[in-house]
Amino acid sequence: MNKLITLFLVVGLTGCSLFAKKVEANTNINGNVESRCTVNTDTVGYYGNPNAYTLTTLPASAGQVPVVRVDTSLANAYKAQISYPTSFSSSPSLGDTVVWTGAVAVAQTSSNDMSGYQAASTTADGGAMRIYNLVHAGATWFSVSSVATYGGGQQKAFPGGSYTAVVVAECIAQ
């Protein structure tokens, strides 16, 4: 009889320990945020070569100024950061210095409320980057001019070949 009681106790304690074990489950919550800001190339740029040591996007020198379009459907939520190039992404081997100059400007807007964007913009990265606070919803077109001069002021001729530089345009949440 005592053996029987002991057995029941053992079984009872074992059952209690089984019911008290911790059970866990990890459930994911997925979500996507679709940006209310888009960046697109409106006009592809290319360099003209008015002389041996200069590459420029100026139309007067047979170049073309690239235009980037930034659209936002949400006011006061994003800022646009546009940079003119400061190096070639691909080019022949260059043994001398390239001097880069350029400018970023608001070419046109979809609303006259945005006419103050240029005046309110700031610069960074040594002046190569210009930052615009997109305080109004709508479209803004930015033009980016670029001039590369070879030879570090010595007017050395660029080596023959293909040259590519990149304009970086970003739309960043504020």
Added chain:
Amino acid sequence: MNTGTLGISAEEGLDISGVLYNYTAVKNVVDDFTVTIESDKVGGGYIFQEEHNWDGKYGGRIQNVIPLPYTPVEQFGDGRIRGTGTGSLEDVSILYMYRWDLCRNAQNDESCPNYIPPLPVIPKIEIYDALDDEFVTDTTEAVDDNLLDKKEEKRETEEEDEEKERLEIAMAASENALTIANTTSQASILKQINTATNINSYYVAQISGGVYRDTTQLDGGKVVDNRLVFRSLTQEQLHNEMIQEQYK
């Protein structure tokens, strides 16, 4: 809104779905300037009207779209962009977006349902009448009796008509003359009547003398016949005979 404005045919079936505009406002920040883009609606009002207030803003270039529900081009009147205030507009361009419903008027294209082929244009056929051909007339004139008779009849009819016309003119002239004469004679009679009112002097007039005696004297008392007269009478008889000849 017409073909020249749209650059395409402004026929029935063209709907405008939006307007893409572009302009540069040139102004100083402190200046007041307003830009209005609008299009009149046929019958009154505007199809769209958008106003941009540039007061206290930098000038700049604007590009935007005015979306419209599909609107038949027939409803569009004149469109314009205008600036008021201190500033100017440069590099203006306005583009109309459209769709073309070819078969709204089924007659636009023969592939449209309910297209009715137009009736062919019937050419006007000149019927040749040889009798009206002057060459034929000239050729047959000498030998064709019918043509000669017709011509003669025509000529006689024309002469008769002319005669009647002349007679009418003459009668009208004589009638006028008689009217004038009657007026003149009446005036004359009236004048005579007026003169006759004082004819007493005729009653008291005395004519001197009395009887006028015959003063002819016949010498010898014998009257001899004139031979020439007889001769003349003979000729007269001959003359009468000749006249009578025609009634025989």
